[in-house]
Amino acid sequence: MTDISRRKFGMLTGGLLLSSALPSFAQAGGRVVVGTWGGDYQNLQQANIVDTVLKESGMQVVFDPAAETVRKSKILAERRLPRGSMDVACLTRQGTYEMYANGALEELDETKVPNIVKVHPFLRTKYSIPHMYTGRVILYNPKEVNPAPTSYADLWDKKYAGRIGVIDIQYQNTIESAAMIAGGGPSNVEPGKAKLLQLKQQGVKIYPTNEAMAQALKTGEVVMCIMWNARGYMWQKAGIDVQVAVPKEGLALYISDVGVPKNAPNKQAAFAYLNAMLEEAPQSAFASKMGYAPPNSTVKLDPALAAVIDYSKDQQGGFVLPDLEYMAKVDADLQNWWEKVFKV
Numbered sequence: 001m002t003d004i005s006r007r008k009f010g011m012l013t014g015g016l017l018l019s020s021a022l023p024s025f026a027q028a029g030g031r032v033v034v035g036t037w038g039g040d041y042q043n044l045q046q047a048n049i050v051d052t053v054l055k056e057s058g059m060q061v062v063f064d065p066a067a068e069t070v071r072k073s074k075i076l077a078e079r080r081l082p083r084g085s086m087d088v089a090c091l092t093r094q095g096t097y098e099m100y101a102n103g104a105l106e107e108l109d110e111t112k113v114p115n116i117v118k119v120h121p122f123l124r125t126k127y128s129i130p131h132m133y134t135g136r137v138i139l140y141n142p143k144e145v146n147p148a149p150t151s152y153a154d155l156w157d158k159k160y161a162g163r164i165g166v167i168d169i170q171y172q173n174t175i176e177s178a179a180m181i182a183g184g185g186p187s188n189v190e191p192g193k194a195k196l197l198q199l200k201q202q203g204v205k206i207y208p209t210n211e212a213m214a215q216a217l218k219t220g221e222v223v224m225c226i227m228w229n230a231r232g233y234m235w236q237k238a239g240i241d242v243q244v245a246v247p248k249e250g251l252a253l254y255i256s257d258v259g260v261p262k263n264a265p266n267k268q269a270a271f272a273y274l275n276a277m278l279e280e281a282p283q284s285a286f287a288s289k290m291g292y293a294p295p296n297s298t299v300k301l302d303p304a305l306a307a308v309i310d311y312s313k314d315q316q317g318g319f320v321l322p323d324l325e326y327m328a329k330v331d332a333d334l335q336n337w338w339e340k341v342f343k344v
Helices: 006-021 039-050 068-078 093-101 114-118 152-156 168-179 191-201 210-219 229-237 267-277 280-290 303-309 313-317 324-342
Strands: 030-036 059-065 088-092 129-140 164-167 205-207 224-228 243-245 253-259
Touching: 030 039, 030 267, 039 059, 039 267, 039 280, 059 267, 068 088, 068 093, 088 093, 088 267, 093 253, 093 324, 129 152, 129 229, 129 267, 129 280, 152 191, 152 224, 164 168, 164 210, 168 191, 168 224, 168 324, 191 324, 205 210, 210 224, 210 229, 224 229, 229 243, 229 280, 229 303, 267 280, 280 303
Parallel strands: 030 059, 030 088, 164 205, 164 224
Antiparallel strands: 088 253, 129 224, 129 243, 129 253
16 A cells, blocks of 8 residues: 655645535536626627537526616615525626625635636635726827827816716716826815816716717717726727827726625526636637726737737736725715716
8 A cells, every 4th residue: 555645645635625615617507697788798798608618518698688786786685585586797896896795795716716816916806706807098089189198187178178078977987087186086086076177167078878978089079088998999999080098197997897696596607607707718809809908817918909908017006996995985975966066
């Protein structure tokens, strides 16, 4: 009989314990309901996750498209039920924080979603996986804006009065950006209110959606706006004449997050779905199609694409991360001010 040292025995048994703790994705089948935004985001999940990575899994993936507010309301309304109606919830980073703070999301780690170990540390939480992310930048028409902007403050330049646009649904980001040039920041957005009232006096245009802003940029009605780098990439591909400027105030992040409700009917399949979202092939596909950077640190993008949508280690070290707890506390006040003061 071959002797085994205590150290080797410990390594072997430890490995067995770890492997037994990992989810058996080969057996993760059945119906899994994915709450998402619909549109291109849903179509890309179908093509690059459901029809490829999970093709042989036996899962029946059912998409439940809706606005994030609807999805959050449903999760909260169902959180005391033994079984909810959703297995996977696609939300913003702020959204997953709010759901977790309300006791509605499952805690996650590499024993449930092994690919979490590949995620950039600055993007990790204990209750969600980041699916994709991008930085907040300035988009501008290079034929109309000269010199190129270097700061959010350039949107307040009076020579562009009446030709600056903001997006209604991005009130949080807009107020925070204004605060960053008025002595505030992610943990204190109050100074942004007075700053935005100055922009209002200069004739700022307010658009209901990202798509409406794209059309305004295309027609020349707007020459500069605050937007996500990924949107700039997509709009350039669509033939809109815009360039990207990184504000000297820093790159704040948009993070598209995914969580599993505590009362998800099929948690095993939900964990498998999240793990599939972090696989290299679908991460690369979402990057090339939508212009968002991949949270999976092992993904190797084409250098030309990476130069446009991804971020160097130096840039990552200077990211402006959201203050989730603070924003959850002040959001109702911000929305009320935006609707009753800024927009009127």
